[in-house]
Amino acid sequence: MADISMAALTKVYPGGVRALDGIDLTIADGEFFALLGPSGCGKTTLLRTLAGLETASSGSVGIGGRDVTALPPGRRDVAMVFQDYALFPHMSVSDNIAYPLRIQKVPGATRREKAAQTAAELGLTDYLDRRPGQLSGGQQQRVALARAMACHPQVFLFDEPLSNLDARMRLEARTFLKRLQRELGVTTVFVTHDQAEALALADRIAVMESGRIRQLGTPAEVFRYPANTFVASFIGSTPMNLLDGQVAGGRIDVAGALLPVPEGLEEGLAEGEKLVYGIRPEYLGLAEGPAEGALRGAVRVVENLGSAQLVTLEGESGFVQAVVDEDRRLTPGEIGHAVPRRDRALLYRDGELLNRAPAESGPAGRPGEGEAA
Amino acid sequence: MSTEATTDLEKHSSPGRGGPPPDPSATGHLAGLAGARQAVRRIGFYVFCCLLLAFFALPLLWLACAPFDRTPTITASLPDFTLQNFDTLFDNPYAMRSLGNSLLLAAGTGVLVVVFAALAAYALSRVRLPGRDALLYTLLLLSSIVTGTAAMVPLFNLAFELHLIDSQLGVILVLTGGLLPSAIFILKDFMDGTPRSYEESAQVFGASPLQIVRHVVVPLVRPGLATIAVWSVAQVWGNFLIPFLLLRSPEKSPAAVVMYTFYTEGGQPDLALISTFSLLYSLPVVLMFLLVSSRYGFRFHGGIKR
Ligand SMILES: Nc1ncnc2c1ncn2[C@@H]1O[C@H](COP(=O)(O)OP(=O)(O)OP(=O)(O)O)[C@@H](O)[C@H]1O
Ligand SMILES: [Mg+2]
Numbered sequence: 108m109a110d111i112s113m114a115a116l117t118k119v120y121p122g123g124v125r126a127l128d129g130i131d132l133t134i135a136d137g138e139f140f141a142l143l144g145p146s147g148c149g150k151t152t153l154l155r156t157l158a159g160l161e162t163a164s165s166g167s168v169g170i171g172g173r174d175v176t177a178l179p180p181g182r183r184d185v186a187m188v189f190q191d192y193a194l195f196p197h198m199s200v201s202d203n204i205a206y207p208l209r210i211q212k213v214p215g216a217t218r219r220e221k222a223a224q225t226a227a228e229l230g231l232t233d234y235l236d237r238r239p240g241q242l243s244g245g246q247q248q249r250v251a252l253a254r255a256m257a258c259h260p261q262v263f264l265f266d267e268p269l270s271n272l273d274a275r276m277r278l279e280a281r282t283f284l285k286r287l288q289r290e291l292g293v294t295t296v297f298v299t300h301d302q303a304e305a306l307a308l309a310d311r312i313a314v315m316e317s318g319r320i321r322q323l324g325t326p327a328e329v330f331r332y333p334a335n336t337f338v339a340s341f342i343g344s345t346p347m348n349l350l351d352g353q354v355a356g357g358r359i360d361v362a363g364a365l366l367p368v369p370e371g372l373e374e375g376l377a378e379g380e381k382l383v384y385g386i387r388p389e390y391l392g393l394a395e396g397p398a399e400g401a402l403r404g405a406v407r408v409v410e411n412l413g414s415a416q417l418v419t420l421e422g423e424s425g426f427v428q429a430v431v432d433e434d435r436r437l438t439p440g441e442i443g444h445a446v447p448r449r450d451r452a453l454l455y456r457d458g459e460l461l462n463r464a465p466a467e468s469g470p471a472g473r474p475g476e477g478e479a480a
Numbered sequence: 481m482s483t484e485a486t487t488d489l490e491k492h493s494s495p496g497r498g499g500p501p502p503d504p505s506a507t508g509h510l511a512g513l514a515g516a517r518q519a520v521r522r523i524g525f526y527v528f529c530c531l532l533l534a535f536f537a538l539p540l541l542w543l544a545c546a547p548f549d550r551t552p553t554i555t556a557s558l559p560d561f562t563l564q565n566f567d568t569l570f571d572n573p574y575a576m577r578s579l580g581n582s583l584l585l586a587a588g589t590g591v592l593v594v595v596f597a598a599l600a601a602y603a604l605s606r607v608r609l610p611g612r613d614a615l616l617y618t619l620l621l622l623s624s625i626v627t628g629t630a631a632m633v634p635l636f637n638l639a640f641e642l643h644l645i646d647s648q649l650g651v652i653l654v655l656t657g658g659l660l661p662s663a664i665f666i667l668k669d670f671m672d673g674t675p676r677s678y679e680e681s682a683q684v685f686g687a688s689p690l691q692i693v694r695h696v697v698v699p700l701v702r703p704g705l706a707t708i709a710v711w712s713v714a715q716v717w718g719n720f721l722i723p724f725l726l727l728r729s730p731e732k733s734p735a736a737v738v739m740y741t742f743y744t745e746g747g748q749p750d751l752a753l754i755s756t757f758s759l760l761y762s763l764p765v766v767l768m769f770l771l772v773s774s775r776y777g778f779r780f781h782g783g784i785k786r
Contacts, residue, residue: 160680181686193677197699206695207685258685 109171116166128318141309186255194239207258362424390451391429401444546755578738601667623661670704706776
């Protein structure tokens with residue numbers, strides 16, 4: 108069991124790509140930590156630098172209080188699950204799982220016994236003699252996990268382990284992964300570009316953009332109070348509405364609609380100041396008729412989300428999306444009035460959040476729950 | 481191809497052979513005529529193919545017949561059966577020993593080529609070197625000279641300076657040097673085709689580079705290694721120039737060189753001996769091809785099936 112610490116970690120690839128740019132991060136012992144970010148932001152690079160497959164250009168990495176910056180991968184006591192699982196195609200499942208033990212020179216019989224034991228924990232007993240090529244994606248993923256578990260590492264590193272699975276399997280695998288991590292209590296760093304996965308799994312999330320961490324927090328914090336407009340537009344199954352506005356008489360004027368200022372932010376706003384008003388589609392209600400403090404727009408697109416509908420309104424403020432009840436009948440072209448929930452509205456000045464997260468974001472709960480992958 | 485062709489032939493010839501024609505009047509007759517013409521054309525084609533095949537098969541036929549003939553000539557004919565030629569061959573002091581020498585040279589070179597080519601190809605495939613590809617192409621170009629006639633004199637001088645004249649080790653080293661570049665070139669393609677994540681995965685578990693090569697890389701490129709091994713053995717087996725150049729004593733000479741000495745007292749090539757020896761000489765290579773191709777299969781490109 109070990110914590111991970113990174114200080115001013117920088118990785119510049121030959122050719123000048125700055126994939127990591129001064130990362131300072133501490134991951135607690137036993138934590139399930141997600142690295143989230145768009146493609147090319149440096150998630151894999153960070154993970155590989157932790158594993159030792161890439162050497163840091165500057166800065167340091169510590170695992171379990173030990174400085175491992177200069178240690179080769181094999182001596183860091185970590186296990187990595189690759190995106191393509193990297194199961195050895197020429198070895199049976201049993202040999203694959205036992206491979207770390209083979210490197211540790213554990214005798215053959217003990218090795219096979221341990222492999223069988225680990226495989227049993229993951230429900231792989233029936234497949235021990237098969238080759239990886241004869242397994243389904245989900246089974247391969249479990250073999251990869253078993254192989255990582257077999258050497259009892261201090262840290263698990265997962266690089267998008269669920270991305271090769273179909274949507275249904277992914278939900279199952281993710282629950283399974285979470286349970287497994289809880290039981291083992293091993294510090295886990297998990298890379299994903301799927302925000303729903305990160306929200307559902309992680310104890311804490313770091314949202315990255317071009318080699319920097321843009322926000323660090325619990326899933327609830329990151330979802331409720333995205334620290335900047337980048338995170339705001341990245342997190343959430345439907346992107347947040349970010350509308351240009353202006354302070355006008357204690358309200359926010361968004362293209363003619365006067366919206367109430369979020370609670371606790373009344374002071375400190377200068378009249379006429381330009382701000383960005385953020386509201387998630389889930390927190391926009393569609394009023395029956397013209398209403399005060401509502402965003403007005405014509406219905407352009409209605410998307411069925413199953414238990415709800417995502418409506419895109421085109422108004423003077425541009426496109427606004429709202430999630431409305433599944434029973435509501437909407438015809439394209441009709442005028443809609445979207446009313447924001449005041450306690451969920453966010454204000455951004457120069458791209459940074461003005462709202463303060465309450466010390467404890469209790470009842471906000473885990474918003475990631477209902478989101479389909 | 482041949483099976484396809486025969487079924488084709490059957491299909492075409494069946495109406496002519498007397499399958500019930502659709503209409504037993506003049507049209508039926510016409511159709512039969514057209515079918516016959518088709519069949520004749522087909523037959524002509526196959527006769528041509530057979531002749532062509534016979535032309536190429538004749539030497540092999542000779543190889544199969546002559547050793548068992550009491551009075552072999554350079555024509556292939558039904559043998560006047562005897563095993564006498566084999567007895568003569570076994571009595572020849574150098575014949576059987578030369579096969580052993582060939583085996584030694586081929587095996588030695590094969591092992592060296594496979595081991596060095598595997599290591600070099602792995603390194604070249606995984607390590608970024610400036611000018612790596614240029615290096616490979618230059619080596620490939622030069623290798624055809626190294627074991628070729630053009631480098632005969634310098635090679636001899638080199639071997640002389642290194643005291644490797646009349647040494648089988650010398651022959652093995654020279655042949656290995658000549659074969660390595662092509663072997664590296666082919667194997668590098670195999671290595672390039674195996675994903676790095678396998679090795680990285682092993683690396684994270686603490687495997688050393690040599691362990692990675694043994695446990696992961698070699699099994700993945702096994703068809704490539706088999707191809708290289710067979711290819712280099714065949715190359716050495718058939719090589720005449722280098723051993724002829726570097727070996728003095730007949731008891732160290734391989735089969736290809738010894739065969740050159742089979743003359744009758746009259747100065748005529750001893751066909752009985754040559755044909756019999758040729759048969760023995762070609763058998764091991766054929767057997768090796770069959771064995772390796774059934775066990776590993778040959779492939780000349782990288783990439784792995786998963
Ligand atoms: N070996 C390399 N050499 C040079 N540049 C690289 C190398 N590997 C990655 N990069 C660059 O570094 C940046 C970060 O890459 P990285 O693979 O860490 O992204 P990522 O966040 O994992 O993206 P994805 O979600 O697509 O996997 C990218 O701009 C990429 O082009
Ligand atoms: Mg990646």
